[in-house]
Amino acid sequence: MTEGLEALIRRQPLFDDLSEADLKHLAGCARNVKFDAGEIFVRHGEEADRSFLVRAGRVGLVVHGRDIAETAEEGDLVGWSWLFPPYRWHFDAKALTAVRAIELDGACLRAKCESDPRFGFEIAKRFLYQAHRRLEHTRLRAMDVYKGPLT
Amino acid sequence: MNDPWVPTPMTVREVVRETADTVTLTLDTSASPFAFAPGQFNMVYLFGQGEVPISISGHADRPDELVHTIRGVGPVTRPMLDLVPGDVLGIRGPFGTAWPVEEARGTDVIVVAGGIGLAPLRPMIYHLLANRRDYARIVLIYGARQPDQMLFVDELHHWRGRFDLTVEVTVDQGTEDWFGPVGVVTRSLARARFDADDATVVTCGPEVMMRFVVHEAVRMGVPQDRIWASMERNMKCAIGLCGHCQWGPDFVCKQGPVYRWDHIAHRFAEKEL
Numbered sequence: 001m002t003e004g005l006e007a008l009i010r011r012q013p014l015f016d017d018l019s020e021a022d023l024k025h026l027a028g029c030a031r032n033v034k035f036d037a038g039e040i041f042v043r044h045g046e047e048a049d050r051s052f053l054v055r056a057g058r059v060g061l062v063v064h065g066r067d068i069a070e071t072a073e074e075g076d077l078v079g080w081s082w083l084f085p086p087y088r089w090h091f092d093a094k095a096l097t098a099v100r101a102i103e104l105d106g107a108c109l110r111a112k113c114e115s116d117p118r119f120g121f122e123i124a125k126r127f128l129y130q131a132h133r134r135l136e137h138t139r140l141r142a143m144d145v146y147k148g149p150l151t
Numbered sequence: 152m153n154d155p156w157v158p159t160p161m162t163v164r165e166v167v168r169e170t171a172d173t174v175t176l177t178l179d180t181s182a183s184p185f186a187f188a189p190g191q192f193n194m195v196y197l198f199g200q201g202e203v204p205i206s207i208s209g210h211a212d213r214p215d216e217l218v219h220t221i222r223g224v225g226p227v228t229r230p231m232l233d234l235v236p237g238d239v240l241g242i243r244g245p246f247g248t249a250w251p252v253e254e255a256r257g258t259d260v261i262v263v264a265g266g267i268g269l270a271p272l273r274p275m276i277y278h279l280l281a282n283r284r285d286y287a288r289i290v291l292i293y294g295a296r297q298p299d300q301m302l303f304v305d306e307l308h309h310w311r312g313r314f315d316l317t318v319e320v321t322v323d324q325g326t327e328d329w330f331g332p333v334g335v336v337t338r339s340l341a342r343a344r345f346d347a348d349d350a351t352v353v354t355c356g357p358e359v360m361m362r363f364v365v366h367e368a369v370r371m372g373v374p375q376d377r378i379w380a381s382m383e384r385n386m387k388c389a390i391g392l393c394g395h396c397q398w399g400p401d402f403v404c405k406q407g408p409v410y411r412w413d414h415i416a417h418r419f420a421e422k423e424l
């Protein structure tokens with residue numbers, strides 16, 4: 001069972017260079033999940049105790065109630081609020097299509113990261129990388145570049 | 152080319168409304184075939200209003216017509232939105248440098264367009280598709296502000312349906328009825344599958360967008376001398392005489408608008424991304 005999960009996680013570029021041991025460790029906190037189109041599986045303000053690695057389909061990240069700020073597709077990580085107090089979601093996540101994902105249990109991961117800081121750094125690096133990319137995209141989007149002249 | 156100072160009158164044959172502020176005009180050149188290379192532009196003169204540089208957005212293999220896609224932003228371009236078949240425009244051109252259709256042969260070609268920037272790239276896409284076997288993968292990434300601001304929607308659907316082309320369309324702002332990706336073009340570029348060390352990247356769109364695109368392409372491993380971008384500067388003569396379009400040591404109307412990135416990268420070096 002965990003065997004299959006390891007292979008599925010390994011297939012995603014974000015985790016493809018993780019060592020066998022770390023991958024096994026990570027998979028111990030993981031399970032497969034599915035969402036139907038239209039399903040809101042993360043709600044703003046609720047306890048953030050999980051993260052999702054999208055395997056298939058499209059997830060809309062809804063920031064101010066209605067507008068989709070960004071979508072997440074195969075290979076994207078959704079949610080890193082489980083890493084930081086007060087462990088609350090900052091957005092809604094809505095399945096725009098049928099979605100398959102790997103759910104990572106936040107409490108389980110936190111415990112493993114804290115007891116094994118080297119493993120913790122490997123995991124934190126990957127979440128940080130996603131956060132960094134999201135920030136870059138947000139910066140470009142905030143410039144609203146298509147509005148004005150091309151120069 | 153005729154006398155480069157004198158506009159040739161050409162009759163509008165067809166008008167297609169692309170978005171609320173953008174039209175595509177097809178001018179009849181059947182009496183005097185019009186040749187150009189993908190990436191070049193014309194000076195388009197609206198009698199009584201003025202003259203503006205506009206890229207050619209049609210097929211280079213169709214000398215019997217000349218196609219321009221124009222976004223109405225000011226005193227010259229806005230009245231162009233109201234043109235109807237039978238109206239006449241004055242045309243000087245073609246001017247400027249072209250997309251690297253030859254240099255790109257044998258490589259993966261990644262076309263990254265933003266907003267109205269798809270118009271200057273469309274002749275390049277037509278060329279790639281008309282000569283499909285000369286290129287390896289072809290990836291088109293197109294970003295717009297919102298779904299209703301995308302150009303050439305029917306054509307995008309058609310291209311997306313082809314088996315020999317990857318098309319990724321993304322918007323900065325999603326709407327209720329949009330189920331496609333929401334995010335900036337660089338996100339789509341980072342996800343695209345191609346051989347970075349054997350790819351050609353061509354990009355056109357807002358300058359900030361292009362800088363981010365180049366940054367991402369380089370990060371993915373595309374050498375700077377395999378990246379081309381089209382720059383915009385105000386123009387008057389378009390033949391390298393008046394200096395209106397000066398950019399560093401260049402006149403964009405002559406040395407541009409299409410530049411290989413390694414030739415201009417230093418001009419952006421001081422600007423932080």
Ligand SMILES: Cc1cc2nc3c(=O)[nH]c(=O)nc-3n(C[C@H](O)[C@H](O)[C@H](O)COP(=O)(O)OP(=O)(O)OC[C@H]3O[C@@H](n4cnc5c(N)ncnc54)[C@H](O)[C@@H]3O)c2cc1C
Nearest residue numbers: 148149203204205206221222224225226227228383384408
């Ligand atoms: C080589 C080249 C190719 C071009 N190709 C195209 C093309 O294919 N299609 C096209 O629509 N335009 C194209 N442009 C831009 C076009 O030339 C300008 O939009 C046009 O000159 C505006 O003229 P105007 O007199 O109507 O407005 P202006 O009086 O020049 O501008 C009115 C207002 O609009 C703003 N503005 C100027 N340009 C733009 C712009 N591009 N987008 C948004 N706001 C702008 C100005 O800052 C000003 O506030 C190209 C420019 C160059 C240099």
Ligand code: FES
Nearest residue numbers: 387389393394404
């Ligand atoms: S527009 Fe006159 S020199 Fe370029």
